[in-house]
Amino acid sequence: MTVVIIGAGIGGLTLALSLHQIGIASRIYESVGKLEPLGVGINLLPHAVRELTELGLADAIAETAIPTSTLSYFSKRGQLIWSEPRGRAAGYNWPQFSIHRGELQMILYRAVLERLGPDAVRTGHHFSAFTETGTGVRAEFVDRGSGTAHEAADGAVLIGCDGIHSTLRAKFVPNEGPPKWNGAILWRGVTESSPFLDGRTMIMAGHERQKFVCYPISRRALDQGRALVNWIAELRFNPDHEWRREDWNRSGRLEEFLPLFRSWQFGWLDVPGLIEGARACFEYPMVDRDPLPGWGSGRVTLLGDAAHPMYPIGSNGASQAILDARVLTREIRAHGPGPEALATYAAERNPATARIVLANRANGPEQVMQLVEERAPAGYGRIEDVLSVDELENAAMGYKRLAGFDRETLNSRPPIVAAD
Numbered sequence: 001m002t003v004v005i006i007g008a009g010i011g012g013l014t015l016a017l018s019l020h021q022i023g024i025a026s027r028i029y030e031s032v033g034k035l036e037p038l039g040v041g042i043n044l045l046p047h048a049v050r051e052l053t054e055l056g057l058a059d060a061i062a063e064t065a066i067p068t069s070t071l072s073y074f075s076k077r078g079q080l081i082w083s084e085p086r087g088r089a090a091g092y093n094w095p096q097f098s099i100h101r102g103e104l105q106m107i108l109y110r111a112v113l114e115r116l117g118p119d120a121v122r123t124g125h126h127f128s129a130f131t132e133t134g135t136g137v138r139a140e141f142v143d144r145g146s147g148t149a150h151e152a153a154d155g156a157v158l159i160g161c162d163g164i165h166s167t168l169r170a171k172f173v174p175n176e177g178p179p180k181w182n183g184a185i186l187w188r189g190v191t192e193s194s195p196f197l198d199g200r201t202m203i204m205a206g207h208e209r210q211k212f213v214c215y216p217i218s219r220r221a222l223d224q225g226r227a228l229v230n231w232i233a234e235l236r237f238n239p240d241h242e243w244r245r246e247d248w249n250r251s252g253r254l255e256e257f258l259p260l261f262r263s264w265q266f267g268w269l270d271v272p273g274l275i276e277g278a279r280a281c282f283e284y285p286m287v288d289r290d291p292l293p294g295w296g297s298g299r300v301t302l303l304g305d306a307a308h309p310m311y312p313i314g315s316n317g318a319s320q321a322i323l324d325a326r327v328l329t330r331e332i333r334a335h336g337p338g339p340e341a342l343a344t345y346a347a348e349r350n351p352a353t354a355r356i357v358l359a360n361r362a363n364g365p366e367q368v369m370q371l372v373e374e375r376a377p378a379g380y381g382r383i384e385d386v387l388s389v390d391e392l393e394n395a396a397m398g399y400k401r402l403a404g405f406d407r408e409t410l411n412s413r414p415p416i417v418a419a420d
Contacts, residue, residue: 037102041230
């Protein structure tokens with residue numbers, strides 16, 4: 001029987017491709033009427049790139065993405081705190097990629113249509129309810145605009161890949177309420193500019209209450225001597241601050257944050273220039289949800305942001321959804337598409353992702369910037385006088401181990417989904 005997948009995001013599409021790899025049929029049901037390359041930049045860490053490579057997608061991604069060379073942390077004054085090589089430059093067998101989220105989604109979407117057939121993704125189908133039987137599960141869908149019911153879908157299992165506002169998750173935790181806001185607001189945009197540093201570096205500057213992150217996301221622009229830069233400006237407010245918390249994705253207003261970044265001229269990077277040069281600016285509250293004790297029951301489970309939405313710290317959201325899809329595929333191959341496969345998948349992935357959610361709430365590896373702000377707010381001559389080498393290295397390595405992409409482990413472990 002077919003695996004029914006709710007949501008044609010990165011997790012749902014990767015799951016469909018992975019199931020096809022092991023000969024299991026699936027169909028994706030997506031709320032929107034037409035998939036379009038929306039969003040801003042994301043990072044794919046080497047453990048996720050490995051999985052996409054084993055799905056035969058590495059060349060398509062490399063045509064558009066930037067192979068990230070370096071991750072560097074800076075103070076609010078533009079002083080270097082810590083820098084480390086990334087991807088192949090760090091000795092991984094796979095690169096780290098910075099890519100426009102919409103570009104990645106379209107690469108996955110085209111691959112699904114080519115491999116599974118043009119009817120593999122049903123758009124305009126908003127999930128509304130499910131009924132579990134002794135031998136399968138029936139999912140019901142409606143047109144989100146009109147409310148008109150669509151034909152129900154029968155499958156062996158039902159997988160909710162429908163994001164942080166998951167309708168399926170709400171069936172299991174109906175009183176959970178909206179995502180949890182931590183007081184931070186992110187303004188995000190994409191700007192064409194001159195390359196900075198080596199043209200392939202991801203930088204983070206500032207501290208816990210004011211931060212700027214940026215990285216190039218277009219191989220085509222770099223080949224032309226330019227940079228298409230994804231940037232995030234972040235401000236943190238007190239918990240009682242009044243904000244438009246009911247809106248999760250809206251056009252940003254430069255006057256609400258740009259003045260606080262006016263002085264961030266680092267010589268090697270013009271922060272206010274990047275902000276002002278953006279094609280568009282969007283505002284997002286930094287939100288997540290508490291880890292759940294379980295992701296479903298029987299023949300129904302969750303995947304990606306529907307299961308474990310996390311703060312965008314450590315570049316892990318999309319990568320963890322991809323890992324979810326691969327582990328679930330491995331368990332379906334081992335046990336067949338049924339309750340046992342879903343239970344063993346969740347038993348592995350739920351605690352692993354819960355640890356990342358909680359680590360990101362504690363600022364993840366970016367905590368080094370906050371320590372610098374607390375110890376040397378007026379600047380410093382040598383970073384070694386502010387943070388020890390051990391503190392810097394432990395912050396970086398500890399997070400890699402937690403998130404499952406320390407180099408030695410990743411390079412040496414067998415594939416999650418072994419090739420036939």
